Amino acid sequence: MRQEAIEAMTPYMSGIYANPSGSHRFSRIARKAIDEARDDVAEVLGCKVGEVVFTSGGTEGDNAAIFGAVRHSSGVAVCSAAEHHAVLHCVENLKGKIVGVDATGVIDVAELERVLQEAQASNNPTDRVSVVSVMAVNNEVGSISPLRQVAKVVRANAPGAVLHTDAVQATCWQDLREISKLVDVLSVSAHKFGGPKGMGITMQRLGLEIDPLIVGGGQERERRSGTHNVAGIMATAAALRATDSSRDAEVARVTKLRDALVDGVMSEIEDVIETVPRDKRVAGIAHMCIGDCESESVLYLLDEAMICASAASACASGAMEPSHVLSAMGVDKKYSMGALRMSLGHTTSESDIDRAISALVGVVRQLRRNKVKA
Amino acid sequence: MKVLVAMSGGVDSSVAAAELIDQGHEVVGVTMRLWGGESDTGCCSVSDVDDARRVAQQLRIDHLVFNFSDDFDAHVVNPYVEAHRTGTTPNPCIECNRHLKFDRLSQRARLLGFDAVATGHHARIERQPSGVWRVIRGADAAKDQSYVVHMLDQKELAYTLFPVGHLTKAQVRERASELGLRTATKPDSQDVCFISKTGGRETFLGHRIPFRAARVVDESGTELGSVDAVEMVTIGQRRGLRLAGGAPKQFVLDVDVEARTVVVGAETSLQRSELRAERMVWSHEPLPLGSEVMVQTSAHGATQPALIEEVSSDTVLLQWREPQRRTAPGQSVVLYDASDRAVLAGGIVC
Numbered sequence: 001m002r003q004e005a006i007e008a009m010t011p012y013m014s015g016i017y018a019n020p021s022g023s024h025r026f027s028r029i030a031r032k033a034i035d036e037a038r039d040d041v042a043e044v045l046g047c048k049v050g051e052v053v054f055t056s057g058g059t060e061g062d063n064a065a066i067f068g069a070v071r072h073s074s075g076v077a078v079c080s081a082a083e084h085h086a087v088l089h090c091v092e093n094l095k096g097k098i099v100g101v102d103a104t105g106v107i108d109v110a111e112l113e114r115v116l117q118e119a120q121a122s123n124n125p126t127d128r129v130s131v132v133s134v135m136a137v138n139n140e141v142g143s144i145s146p147l148r149q150v151a152k153v154v155r156a157n158a159p160g161a162v163l164h165t166d167a168v169q170a171t172c173w174q175d176l177r178e179i180s181k182l183v184d185v186l187s188v189s190a191h192k193f194g195g196p197k198g199m200g201i202t203m204q205r206l207g208l209e210i211d212p213l214i215v216g217g218g219q220e221r222e223r224r225s226g227t228h229n230v231a232g233i234m235a236t237a238a239a240l241r242a243t244d245s246s247r248d249a250e251v252a253r254v255t256k257l258r259d260a261l262v263d264g265v266m267s268e269i270e271d272v273i274e275t276v277p278r279d280k281r282v283a284g285i286a287h288m289c290i291g292d293c294e295s296e297s298v299l300y301l302l303d304e305a306m307i308c309a310s311a312a313s314a315c316a317s318g319a320m321e322p323s324h325v326l327s328a329m330g331v332d333k334k335y336s337m338g339a340l341r342m343s344l345g346h347t348t349s350e351s352d353i354d355r356a357i358s359a360l361v362g363v364v365r366q367l368r369r370n371k372v373k374a
Numbered sequence: 375m376k377v378l379v380a381m382s383g384g385v386d387s388s389v390a391a392a393e394l395i396d397q398g399h400e401v402v403g404v405t406m407r408l409w410g411g412e413s414d415t416g417c418c419s420v421s422d423v424d425d426a427r428r429v430a431q432q433l434r435i436d437h438l439v440f441n442f443s444d445d446f447d448a449h450v451v452n453p454y455v456e457a458h459r460t461g462t463t464p465n466p467c468i469e470c471n472r473h474l475k476f477d478r479l480s481q482r483a484r485l486l487g488f489d490a491v492a493t494g495h496h497a498r499i500e501r502q503p504s505g506v507w508r509v510i511r512g513a514d515a516a517k518d519q520s521y522v523v524h525m526l527d528q529k530e531l532a533y534t535l536f537p538v539g540h541l542t543k544a545q546v547r548e549r550a551s552e553l554g555l556r557t558a559t560k561p562d563s564q565d566v567c568f569i570s571k572t573g574g575r576e577t578f579l580g581h582r583i584p585f586r587a588a589r590v591v592d593e594s595g596t597e598l599g600s601v602d603a604v605e606m607v608t609i610g611q612r613r614g615l616r617l618a619g620g621a622p623k624q625f626v627l628d629v630d631v632e633a634r635t636v637v638v639g640a641e642t643s644l645q646r647s648e649l650r651a652e653r654m655v656w657s658h659e660p661l662p663l664g665s666e667v668m669v670q671t672s673a674h675g676a677t678q679p680a681l682i683e684e685v686s687s688d689t690v691l692l693q694w695r696e697p698q699r700r701t702a703p704g705q706s707v708v709l710y711d712a713s714d715r716a717v718l719a720g721g722i723v724c
Contacts, residue, residue: 294482296440297485297486300438300486319407319439319441319443321441366487370484371485373484374481374484
């Protein structure tokens with residue numbers, strides 16, 4: 001966690017522990033704190049204060065937007081094939097429509113347009129599209145979605161649909177003000193920008209009618225019930241402020257580090273592909289596919305060398321699942337089996353990059369050498 | 375040594391890991407994720423992975439999960455279905471050992487720089503004075519699993535450890551209790567891990583292959599009845615044939631899937647003087663003609679003596695000392711030495 005976030009949350013875990021929905025003096029102190037945090041969040045998100053909803057994370061935000069929209073208007077949910085499972089599994093659960101992606105992992109806008117037009121032409125109201133969910137930045141490969149085009153197509157062809165974006169991976173690298181103005185609902189997760197795990201923020205347009213996922217005490221203007229996690233909200237707002245104020249400098253710094261990492265690896269070992277071109281993805285994700293090497297082996301040996309990386313998402317058992325994103329992008333199995341995602345952030349330094357290059361080069365050489373022996 | 379121990383979440387592999395630690399090895403535990411579908415019985419459920427991980431935590435060793443589900447489908451599940459479709463009786467646990475534990479996993483372990491792979495099988499590995507490695511029956515005769523690990527060749531034998539093979543099952547459980555392992559009283563797995571108890575084999579296969587009805591005839595060809603799914607019938611089977619009761623009891627003598635015919639008859643008609651096997655794996659090298667061997671045709675069946683009548687690197691024809699009940703094609707046959715102690719070879723009955 002960012003130090004600012006830890007410091008912001010600490011007072012609310014001991015001294016100021018009151019429930020902000022209460023009426024006594026201590027509650028009023030807690031309420032003031034989250035009101036101010038909400039002001040800060042609204043500023044960074046480029047939205048009205050009343051549009052900020054505190055949640056338990058990106059998964060809740062995604063579920064709430066998709067299930068909430070479909071429950072409200074009983075239509076169809078649509079998303080891209082490369083969405084995070086927090087979106088994809090909602091749409092699959094609702095038997096919605098999945099739109100293909102191109103070789104960089106971003107939604108095929110022409111196919112989206114066709115899907116929306118077909119739905120619009122139907123005489124059956126339940127065929128109408130209730131919600132379109134397209135991620136701002138892909139969580140595995142880092143590609144940036146053409147949200148402006150997506151928004152244009154959705155507004156023109158499905159005027160009644162809610163446009164949602166999972167912006168979990170965008171917060172550190174893109175100005176959320178530019179994204180939020182294109183969509184009706186935007187969800188982010190605090191732990192992706194140095195905030196606490198188990199916290200998230202959703203921007204939900206005022207006047208937008210979707211059903212709440214969690215009902216109860218009516219907190220967050222009836223949009224998300226449950227006693228406020230005051231400490232979590234304070235830490236989230238502090239981390240978001242810090243991320244936003246340092247973003248431009250960080251993007252420039254981390255882009256250089258990421259390029260040095262990928263260049264360093266690719267100059268030392270053969271048969272490595274950079275999964276998505278650099279100009280089409282965010283700074284913090286270095287995604288490579290290593291030919292004829294298995295991700296599980298690479299990750300194990302990297303871990304031994306004290307380098308923590310990932311490949312795709314893990315299932316409930318902890319096993320790595322083959323990447324649905326690479327499969328949707330049409331990446332050859334020879335390369336997708338060797339997928340490797342290294343994430344960079346505000347704590348990543350130049351010496352980290354040197355160590356990662358040297359470890360990864362060593363690991364891949366060892367695996368290829370042992371494979372020849374075996 | 376640096377040892378990778380396959381931990382299924384059961385008591386045997388839990389104690390195997392503990393034994394290796396006691397012996398001073400550097401141990402890492404791994405659970406293979408094999409079956410991606412529904413299961414309530416076997417090695418692949420999330421709760422079994424939890425058990426393996428929690429035991430590893432108690433033993434203070436690292437625990438990994440490797441996803442080999444594609445290989446499991448290709449080498450175990452799909453051939454299992456195909457065998458039933460073509461009327462043979464497969465043993466998927468043996469194919470899992472052959473292709474997953476002692477091939478895919480051991481290859482992975484070699485790549486990662488491990489010196490050996492270990493499992494919780496009740497069998498022992500010995501190096502004979504000649505330098506030849508052999509699988510030896512486990513110390514607990516009732517739990518001996520040498521039959522299901524018969525396919526280990528010299529290269530794999532030299533790379534494999536069975537740390538609980540010298541213990542009885544009772545001793546394994548006692549050891550697990552002493553260590554306070556959560557798997558100490560966990561029941562043994564009995565069934566095929568990818569087939570659920572609720573649906574059974576019939577539901578599993580029914581979702582994957584079309585069942586075909588077949589005539590049930592006696593040895594003279596007289597029709598006695600019918601079955602709905604010839605793919606579910608196995609040689610030696612007596613129940614589930616929907617035949618009229620009374621003596622003599624009728625056993626399945628033969629299954630012809632193409633002709634959709636099941637031949638039934640008296641148990642004595644199942645007796646055979648020979649057994650032919652293919653896909654032989656010799657743990658060292660093929661035995662000479664005329665060698666006497668002890669032969670086991672099921673996981674816990676009694677062994678019987680036989681002579682090698684024909685032999686090649688891939689096939690063998692055995693002449694039983696005394697006629698034996700026919701073994702269904704697709705089952706594994708394992709040859710032991712004359713003392714019935716060491717595995718010499720194994721193959722598939724044809």
